[in-house]
Every structure is written in C-alpha cells, then in structure tokens.
Amino acid sequence: xxxxxxxxxxxxxxxxxxxxxxxxxxxxxxxxxxxxxxxxxxxxxxxxxxxxxxxxxxxxxxxxxxxxxxxxxxxxxxxxxxxxxxxxxxxxxxxxxxxxxxxxxxxxxxxxxxxxxxxxxxxxxxxxxxxxxxxxxxxxxxxxxxxxxxxxxxxxxxxxxxxxxxxxxxxxxxxxxxxxxxxxxxxxxxxxxxxxxxxxxxxxxxxxxxxxxxxxxxxxxxxxxxxxxxxxxxxxxxxxxxxxxxxxxxxxxxxxxxxxxxxxxxxxxxxxxxxxxxxxxxxxxxxxxxxxxxxxxxxxxxxxxxxxxxxxxxxxxxxxxxxxxxxxxxxxxxxxxxxxxxxxxxxxxxxxxxxxxxxxxxxxx
Amino acid sequence: xxxxxxxxxxxxxxxxxxxxxxxxxxxxxxxxxxxxxxxxxxxxxxxxxxxxxxxxxxxxxxxxxxxxxxxxxxxxxxxxxxxxxxxxxxxxxxxxxxxxxxxxxxxxxxxxxxxxxxxxxxxxxxxxxxxxxxxxxxxxxxxxxxxxxxxxxxxxxxxxxxxxxxxxxxxxxxxxxxxxxxxxxxxxxxxxxxxxxxxxxxxxxxxxxxxxxxxxxxxxxxxxxxxxxxxxxxxxxxxxxxxxxxxxxxxxxxxxxxxxxxxxxxxxxxxxxxxxxxxxxxxxxxxxxxxxxxxxxxxxxxxxxxxxxxxxxxxxxxxxxxxxxxxxxxxxxxxxxxxxxxxxxxxxxxxxxxxxxxxxxxxxx
Numbered sequence: 001x002x003x004x005x006x007x008x009x010x011x012x013x014x015x016x017x018x019x020x021x022x023x024x025x026x027x028x029x030x031x032x033x034x035x036x037x038x039x040x041x042x043x044x045x046x047x048x049x050x051x052x053x054x055x056x057x058x059x060x061x062x063x064x065x066x067x068x069x070x071x072x073x074x075x076x077x078x079x080x081x082x083x084x085x086x087x088x089x090x091x092x093x094x095x096x097x098x099x100x101x102x103x104x105x106x107x108x109x110x111x112x113x114x115x116x117x118x119x120x121x122x123x124x125x126x127x128x129x130x131x132x133x134x135x136x137x138x139x140x141x142x143x144x145x146x147x148x149x150x151x152x153x154x155x156x157x158x159x160x161x162x163x164x165x166x167x168x169x170x171x172x173x174x175x176x177x178x179x180x181x182x183x184x185x186x187x188x189x190x191x192x193x194x195x196x197x198x199x200x201x202x203x204x205x206x207x208x209x210x211x212x213x214x215x216x217x218x219x220x221x222x223x224x225x226x227x228x229x230x231x232x233x234x235x236x237x238x239x240x241x242x243x244x245x246x247x248x249x250x251x252x253x254x255x256x257x258x259x260x261x262x263x264x265x266x267x268x269x270x271x272x273x274x275x276x277x278x279x280x281x282x283x284x285x286x287x288x289x290x291x292x293x294x295x296x297x298x299x300x301x302x303x304x305x306x307x308x309x310x311x312x313x314x315x316x317x318x319x320x321x322x323x324x325x326x327x328x329x330x331x332x333x334x335x336x337x338x339x340x341x342x343x344x345x346x347x348x349x350x351x352x353x354x355x356x357x358x359x360x361x362x363x364x365x
Numbered sequence: 366x367x368x369x370x371x372x373x374x375x376x377x378x379x380x381x382x383x384x385x386x387x388x389x390x391x392x393x394x395x396x397x398x399x400x401x402x403x404x405x406x407x408x409x410x411x412x413x414x415x416x417x418x419x420x421x422x423x424x425x426x427x428x429x430x431x432x433x434x435x436x437x438x439x440x441x442x443x444x445x446x447x448x449x450x451x452x453x454x455x456x457x458x459x460x461x462x463x464x465x466x467x468x469x470x471x472x473x474x475x476x477x478x479x480x481x482x483x484x485x486x487x488x489x490x491x492x493x494x495x496x497x498x499x500x501x502x503x504x505x506x507x508x509x510x511x512x513x514x515x516x517x518x519x520x521x522x523x524x525x526x527x528x529x530x531x532x533x534x535x536x537x538x539x540x541x542x543x544x545x546x547x548x549x550x551x552x553x554x555x556x557x558x559x560x561x562x563x564x565x566x567x568x569x570x571x572x573x574x575x576x577x578x579x580x581x582x583x584x585x586x587x588x589x590x591x592x593x594x595x596x597x598x599x600x601x602x603x604x605x606x607x608x609x610x611x612x613x614x615x616x617x618x619x620x621x622x623x624x625x626x627x628x629x630x631x632x633x634x635x636x637x638x639x640x641x642x643x644x645x646x647x648x649x650x651x652x653x654x655x656x657x658x659x660x661x662x663x664x665x666x667x668x669x670x671x672x673x674x675x676x677x678x679x680x681x682x683x684x685x686x687x688x689x690x691x692x693x694x695x696x697x698x699x700x701x702x703x704x705x706x707x708x709x710x711x712x713x714x715x716x717x718x719x720x721x722x723x724x725x726x727x728x729x730x
Contacts, residue, residue, distance in 0.1 A: 024443040029420045034396060041425040045432030050441035055394045055420035060406040067410030076415035078389040081446035 009039035021048035023087040033094030033133035058100025072115035083122040094133035102239030106268035113329040127206040131213040142294030156214040165203035175199035178346035185342035187230030192222030209317035216287025216302040221318035225249040233335035275328025281310035305339035305355030374404035386413035388452040398459030398498035423465025437480035448487040459498035467604030471633035478694040496578040507659030521579040530568035540564035543711035550707035552595030557587030574682035581652025581667040586683035590614040598700035640693025646675035670704040670720030
C-alpha cells in the first residue's frame with residue numbers, strides 16, 4: 001500500500017474526526033475507495049473505535065431511483081437509526097464514473113432527498129468528515145494522468161493543517177467583525193449581509209467545525225443577498241457540465257438565472273425547495289496547495305484566489321446559538337475566480353484585491 | 366449486464382426474501398458483488414422497499430481486527446440499531462481473496478464475535494438471506510475457469526424452487542416423525558436424537574425458514590449425539606484448508622477430535638464457547654443441480670448424496686415454539702460424502718442407502 005494512503009487515513013481519523021475509543025463510526029465507502037477504507041479500518045482498530053462500513057455507489061443509487069415509482073417512504077427507520085446512533089460519519093468518496101447517476105430524472109432525485117431530510121439532519125449532527133480516495137475516474141475528470149492526480153490529491157490532503165488554520169484565522173477575524181460583504185468581479189456585483197454570523201475557519205477538522213478533507217477555506221452564512229454573480233469556474237454537477245452560470249438576486253432570492261451550459265441542472269436545483277433559491281454559504285478559498293481546477297468541488301472551492309457561493313442549506317456553525325440559517329434539501333456550491341479584476345470588500349474596506357488579502361505581501365490597496 | 370445477474374436478483378428479492386413495499390432492507394455487499402448489488406437495488410426500487418447498502422470486506426475486517434487491542438465494545442449501538450430496524454437482511458458475498466482474513470488470530474476473531482452476540486441474534490430475527498455473486502476468487506477456490514464457474518453457480522441458483530420444495534417435503538415428513546437418526550459410513554457411526562424437532566425444507570426462501578440461495582437441503586437440530594463421524598469433503602474454513610476431520614461425541618459433546626489438515630482451525634472453533642462443542646444442525650443435501658464440490662459451504666452442503674453437521678448454533682425454526690436449541694457464537698458446517706458405503710437410518714429403518722432415498726427410483730432396501 002502507498003504509504004500516503006495510511007497517512008491520509010491517519011489525518012482523517014485523528015486530525016479531522018478526532019476519533020476516540022468507544023466512538024461508533026460509520027465508514028461510507030465508495031466502490032473504488034476500498035484501499036483507503038482498509039487503511040482507515042486499521043486506524044479505527046488502533047483507536048478502539050467501533051466500525052460499521054456502508055457502501056456508497058452511484059450505480060446502486062441510479063438503479064434504485066430509476067426503478068422506484070417516486071413515492072419514497074420518509075426517513076426509513078434502519079437508515080435513520082444508523083445516523084442517530086453514530087458518533088462519527090466518515091465518507092470516503094471514490095467511484096468509477098463521476099457521471100454514474102447522470103440519467104436519473106431530477107424530480108426523482110428531489111423526491112428521494114426530500115423524503116430523507118431527518119437522516120441528513122442527523123448525519124450533520126455527528127462528527128462527519130467527507131474526503132475522497134484519488135481514483136482513476138477523478139483523475140479523468142481532472143484531465144490528469146492517474147499518478148499525476150495522486151500527487152495532486154495528496155499534496156492537498158497531507159498538509160500542515162495547524163499552520164494553515166493560523167493563517168486562516170486572520171480572515172475569520174475580519175468576517176466575524178463585518179456586516180456587509182461585497183464581491184465585484186467580471187459579471188459580478190453582489191452584496192451580502194453577514195452581520196452576527198460566525199465564520200468557520202475550515203481547517204479540515206471537526207474541532208474547527210470543518211468537515212472536508214482537504215479543506216482550506218473560510219466561510220460564513222450570508223443573507224439578504226442583492227445583485228448578480230457569474231461563476232466562471234467550470235464544474236460538473238450531478239454528472240453534467242455546468243459553465244458560466246449567472247444568478248441574479250433580489251431580497252436574498254434568485255429572481256433570474258442563465259447558464260452557458262448546464263442550465264437544466266441549475267433549474268433542477270432551484271426547484272428543490274424555497275431554500276434552494278437562497279444562499280447558504282459564501283466561502284473564500286485559502287488553500288494555495290491546490291494549484292489547479294480539477295472539476296471536483298471538494299478541491300476546487302478550497303483553492304486560493306477563488307470565492308464560492310452555495311445555494312441551499314446553511315451550516316449551523318455560522319449562526320448564533322439556537323438560530324438556524326437557510327434550510328434546504330440541497331447545498332450546491334458554485335465557484336468564481338477572483339485572481340484578476342476582482343475586489344472583495346467588507347463594510348466598504350478592501351479585504352482582497354485580485355486574489356491578494358490585505359494582510360498578505362503584495363497587497364495593492 | 367449478464368441477464369442471469371438480473372434473474373438472480375429477482376429470485377433473491379421475490380422468491381427468497383419475499384420483499385414487499387415499505388420493507389427496510391439491508392443489502393450487505395462484498396467488494397466484488399457490486400454488479401449483483403446493482404441488479405438487486407433495481408429490484409428493490411421496483412418493489413418500493415427501502416435500501417441501505419453496507420460493505421462487507423474481509424480486508425477491512427482483517428485490518429480492523431489486527432489493529433484492535435481485543436477489548437471490543439459489546440454490540441455497538443449504531444450496528445445494533447441497523448438490524449433492530451431492518452425487516453430484511455440480504456448478504457451478497459463475493460470478495461477478491463477467500464483467504465483475506467487468514468492471518469487474523471483466532472482469539473481476536475472469537476472476542477469480536479462474542480462481543481456481537483445481540484447483533485447476530487437480531488439479524489437472525491430478520492428475513493435474512495445469504496447468497497454469493499460468482500467471482501473470480503470463488504472460481505479459483507473451486508479450481509474452475511471464471512465462465513465455467515458462472516455457469517455452475519447460476520445452474521444451482523436459477524432453479525425451479527417450487528418443484529424442489531415438493532421433492533424435499535418427503536424427506537421432511539420422515540424426519541419430523543422420527544426420534545433417532547443414525548449415520549453409518551466410512552469412519553462414521555453416529556446417532557442423534559431428533560425427537561420433537563421440526564425439519565426445515567430448505568427451499569431457498571424465508572417462507573420455508575430457509576435462508577440460503579442456493580439451497581436444497583433438509584435440516585434439523587439434533588442433540589444427545591453419540592459416536593464418531595469423519596468429514597471427507599475437503600473445505601476451506603476461515604481461509605485455511607481443512608481435510609478429514611474426525612469428531613468423537615459423548616453425551617452430545619465433542620470429547621475428542623483429529624484432522625489430517627486444519628486441526629488448528631477446528632481447535633479455534635471448539636474453543637469459542639460451550640455450544641461450539643455441540644451440534645446445531647444435521648443437514649441432508651438434496652440439490653442434484655450441484656454436481657461437484659467447489660470448496661464453498663453455500664453450495665457444497667446442498668449437494669445431493671452428502672450429509673453435513675454444524676458445530677454451534679441451532680436454528681430456532683427446528684425447535685418447538687418457545688424452546689431454543691444449542692447456542693453459540695459460531696455455526697460451522699462440515700460435510701461427508703454418503704454416495705457409497707453409507708446408510709442413513711431413522712428409528713432403525715433405512716431412509717437412504719448410498720445416496721438413494723427410499724422414496725426414489727433405484728433404492729436398494
């Protein structure tokens with residue numbers, strides 16, 4: 001086994017999920033994430049945690065959803081019971097075809113997701129962490145050779161997370177103190193209210209309210225969004241290519257949209273529920289170890305000199321205690337490049353210009 | 366997809382497990398059983414059942430067990446909750462190496478099994494069915510080419526189960542009425558008490574208290590076993606070759622044993638608990654569609670002209686209502702060939718001679 005697989009497992013179990021003896025851990029395994037699952041199982045055994053492995057396959061989901069009449073039972077008891085009784089939920093993504101569910105009708109997917117709201121809610125109440133095992137299918141999606149992709153992925157994952165957390169704390173401080181965040185870029189002039197919200201220093205650990213490995217972003221939960229935004233980073237969403245989506249907001253809600261490619265997917269998402277037309281997240285990428293887009297949200301949204309917005313569900317960690325933010329069955333991120341012709345302002349003061357923060361060298365006030 | 370995979374899924378879901386709309390189904394998927402899992406998911410979708418897929422990998426189990434200090438938590442809540450809330454539990458076996466757990470110490474395995482007694486108990490309370498997807502690893506274990514093995518497996522699985530059930534009913538009738546079962550063969554002269562026990566007509570369906578696909582045997586739960594028995598069908602148990610095991614019983618309990626090969630495995634099994642030294646099952650193979658040994662208990666024990674005995678746990682279906690039979694954390698089958706120099710008697714009357722039943726053509730009284 002490549003030693004980096006074991007290092008990945010160690011970061012996931014110890015740094016990210018803070019697994020301890022006696023924890024009931026669900027390990028959700030993608031079809032090609034087997035090797036990482038073996039390394040994680042070893043680490044869980046060492047820690048004295050309890051392991052239940054589940055199998056997460058796009059092909060199984062596709063077959064099931066296409067065959068079902070669409071009248072889904074709400075929150076099936078056996079599946080709900082798993083997450084109700086889990087302390088930790090680790091998702092090891094890694095399939096054989098990133099388009100495995102491309103021909104599942106959007107409405108079928110929506111009904112399925114809506115019927116499972118409590119399961120999703122409970123899962124988000126565990127110490128959950130999502131990561132991916134670098135597979136050939138992800139390499140293909142990134143237009144990269146397999147070994148080249150492995151190097152890329154482990155560069156992003158096997159970081160000094162404590163150092164990066166210190167660096168990101170500076171951005172969190174500015175956002176926590178601010179009231180209005182404004183983003184101006186090509187095809188973009190958007191203002192969002194962030195008053196009273198708490199930004200998450202997403203350092204790839206549940207100890208930082210951060211649930212992705214790799215991570216490396218600071219995000220918060222905006223509302224009252226006004227203006228328009230264009231997402232110029234190409235992505236695949238639900239198996240379909242999405243290019244240059246433009247959203248127009250009024251009073252926090254999407255009132256108009258278009259897309260160069262993938263408009264149907266955006267339409268599907270916006271139709272999920274009322275919350276899907278509002279923002280759940282604004283995130284600012286700070287992981288400069290990620291040096292290119294690979295058409296994988298887990299990596300792309302963390303890249304330095306990018307900003308992403310998510311339609312749908314907000315994370316409770318950003319809200320004052322007891323308050324909950326935007327609710328939705330979906331959380332779909334879209335990304336825009338801010339390395340050129342771009343300004344981020346907080347309460348009228350420039351926070352970042354052309355990708356450089358005001359607390360960094362080379363900042364041009 | 367080979368059309369036989371879909372036929373296999375249909376038999377499993379409809380004939381074997383009797384899945385209905387609203388059933389909460391656990392689908393336990395082996396690493397190489399993916400294709401069958403996809404076909405089963407499609408069928409479960411059609412039926413309107415609820416699907417939770419779990420991942421069953423010998424390599425994960427090995428890594429976990431070898432790393433753990435051996436002080437296992439009893440019945441972890443998340444895993445117990447799954448089986449407590451499941452209506453149906455379908456195991457799709459199929460790994461990449463039948464020796465995947467060969468180097469897990471027996472004591473570690475025993476402690477793990479003992480700590481999970483309630484989980485096992487609850488799983489046996491569901492409509493559970495075990496089957497296998499024909500894999501290259503199983504073909505190798507059977508000394509067969511892959512396509513040859515697929516033909517063999519589907520021949521055994523895709524049967525007219527209703528006809529076979531009718532045939533087996535004749536044997537069940539004799540066993541249900543009988544008190545003492547005696548088996549005489551090469552190195553074997555064994556008597557067992559079967560009075561008051563109910564034989565299971567194992568027709569590969571929960572409707573017959575039968576939980577294997579393929580099946581094709583009639584079995585009951587004996588006690589007060591006396592005498593000796595030699596198992597001449599070669600097998601692999603827990604990844605190790607076992608040959609010509611001889612067990613000697615007194616007052617229902619194994620008092621002596623030896624083996625040409627695999628004595629350590631037998632020792633491990635017998636040391637599990639008190640119930641592991643007593644018989645949980647005597648089964649008579651009646652599936653003549655299975656035409657050779659393939660070193661896989663699921664098939665071998667069903668073969669016509671064989672008898673098998675299991676050390677360990679008895680199935681409640683064989684006991685009078687409210688009574689439970691032999692209890693143990695294990696249930697390990699061993700097989701003997703009765704096609705030659707062999708007689709099966711019930712209460713002194715010959716039931717089968719040299720593999721031919723008295724209700725069959727060619728029986729030599």
